[in-house]
Amino acid sequence: MKHLLRRGAILVSTLAASAAMAAPPHEHGVARLDVAVEPGRITLMLEMPLDTLVGFERAPRNDAERAAARTALARLADAAKLWRPDPAAGCGPAQAEIDGGPLAPGHAHGADHDHAHGDDGHADADASYTLECAAAERVAFVDTGLLESFPRLRIVHVQVATPKGQWKAMLSRPMTRLPLVR
Numbered sequence: 060m061k062h063l064l065r066r067g068a069i070l071v072s073t074l075a076a077s078a079a080m081a082a083p084p085h086e087h088g089v090a091r092l093d094v095a096v097e098p099g100r101i102t103l104m105l106e107m108p109l110d111t112l113v114g115f116e117r118a119p120r121n122d123a124e125r126a127a128a129r130t131a132l133a134r135l136a137d138a139a140k141l142w143r144p145d146p147a148a149g150c151g152p153a154q155a156e157i158d159g160g161p162l163a164p165g166h167a168h169g170a171d172h173d174h175a176h177g178d179d180g181h182a183d184a185d186a187s188y189t190l191e192c193a194a195a196e197r198v199a200f201v202d203t204g205l206l207e208s209f210p211r212l213r214i215v216h217v218q219v220a221t222p223k224g225q226w227k228a229m230l231s232r233p234m235t236r237l238p239l240v241r
Contacts, residue, residue: 085116086108088108088111088212088213088214089212089216090105090107090108090109090215090216091105091106091210091215092215092230092237093215093218093220094201094218094219094220095219095221096196096219096221096222096239097195097208097222098218099191099192099197099199100192101189101190101192102187102190103142103187103189104185104187104188105135105185105186105187105188105191106184106185107186108184109159109161109162109179109184110181110211111209111211112135113162114211117161118161118162119162122162125209129164131159131184132157132207134208135159136155136185137208138152138154139153140204141188141204141208142202142203142204143201143202143204144190144201144202145197145198145200145239147194147197148190148192148195148198149192149193149194149197149202150191150192150193150195150198151192152189152190153184153189154187154189154190154191155187156186156187156188157184158184160183160184160185162184164218165179178219197241200236200237200238200239200240201236201239202235202237203230203235203236203237205216205230206231206233206234206235207235208230215229215230216229217229217230219239221240221241
């Protein structure tokens, strides 16, 4: 069991290092998704420009923008709608962690502001989803509601790491199924 846990940690670390070295530039309408399949778990890490979520990349300035931010953050947190894994994997409900940067309620400028914005003034939302699965090694696909939940989203660049290998993929309309086997 210890060997399996170590191997899973290596998969996640390798994927994260690979993503950091080859991170594409911030592009509106384009998200990045890193997927790690390891024994007992599927982890999905999403990075999306705030412009793609709500049409602006700063803290909301009025009631309409605050409502748009609440709606976007609620959609990001709706893991059951965003991620529907292959039933063969026996996964439970996904656990979500959302960092909406300047969209988050109570966000204040300062250290958090610097974290949310890059040097070029663009901001992203980051979300992480963890699915605990009885048989993650059996997962063949994950159906996603990303493109239907976020109308401004056009393309999702995907990096997948499994015990059987790593590869890149891309999702665009009308695609909703992300294959996790090659």
